Ligand SMILES: NC(=O)c1ccc[n+]([C@@H]2O[C@H](COP(=O)([O-])OP(=O)(O)OC[C@H]3O[C@@H](n4cnc5c(N)ncnc54)[C@H](O)[C@@H]3O)[C@@H](O)[C@H]2O)c1
């Protein structure tokens with residue numbers, strides 16, 4: 354199975370490294386000419402994954418058309434750009450493995466739903482879970498959810514991508530795998546705020562647990578399965594990103610918690626913090642369906658510049674309720 358990767362950020366590069374194991378050639382499309390040059394000339398992505406030697410089997414290209422000879426495409430552009438990149442590719446029936454985590458602004462669609470709109474003839478799979486790119490690229494032990502409704506494709510992808518230190522756990526719950534990854538980014542911002550503002554470890558644990566309740570309410574309403582939300586792509590990734598400054602979303606939240614403005618923090622970065630884009634659209638989607646998501650709303654308020662003290666006060670003064678409703 355020939356694998357090609359769309360997206361030369363940290364995660365696209367790490368996944369190319371996974372796919373290149375055993376000296377399998379992998380083609381990677383990157384938007385930045387500097388990334389193409391760096392990977393082909395020095396076997397390193399000096400912009401987005403500096404310091405990690407890459408397999409010489411990874412070849413980078415600026416020409417999306419070159420990817421049309423692949424048997425599966427790993428789609429690793431940020432969620433807000435998946436539509437435009439898949440449109441540029443032209444109609445295809447090559448299976449698409451979606452690896453971005455987010456909800457598209459405006460349409461309120463999950464990445465898989467966007468992909469299905471743009472490429473209706475392509476089978477869809479989702480790869481998601483607790484996966485810091487630099488650890489995966491170094492071959493450290495990692496486990497992911499690989500969701501696909503087509504049993505044969507899921508088995509072929511698992512066979513091709515899994516390795517001694519990269520375990521795939523199969524699932525047919527594509528929506529569930531996507532929702533966990535999208536919602537955890539928003540909750541990671543909230544946990545970063547707690548850290549930055551010095552609100553303590555009790556508060557962080559409470560946010561993780563109540564955030565998971567939010568993820569579950571939203572997910573179940575969209576048809577996700579509870580076991581998926583409690584698995585690698587949901588709770589697993591939530592725990593990872595809510596507890597480490599290696600997370601871009603957690604770090605963004607830390608900056609907010611230290612009193613910096615979202616505008617300054619976001620304008621400073623080349624890398625993506627998906628939660629900042631997903632939070633407003635997630636809050637809208639939840640409101641449309643009458644789903645309570647107070648932590649998500651709090652993150653939206655902080656991103657809009659509401660002072661932390663007011664946001665914390667609003668969260669803590671909500672009426673007391675039963676833990677399970
Ligand atoms: N980095 C990780 O550890 C990690 C792990 C799992 C999932 N993800 C997810 O993978 C996706 C990609 O993240 P990343 O970490 O590889 O990115 P990154 O932050 O390392 O790099 C930014 C990426 O955005 C791309 N980009 C910027 N503007 C664009 C545009 N207009 N059109 C198309 N692409 C554009 C850049 O080319 C680059 O590939 C995100 O959804 C992220 O949540 C990341």
Ligand SMILES: O=P(O)(O)OC[C@H](O)CO
Pocket residue numbers: 454482483484485486538541590593594599600601602603625626627
């Ligand atoms: O750095 P973050 O916050 O985008 O998190 C990266 C991955 O999604 C972790 O699984």
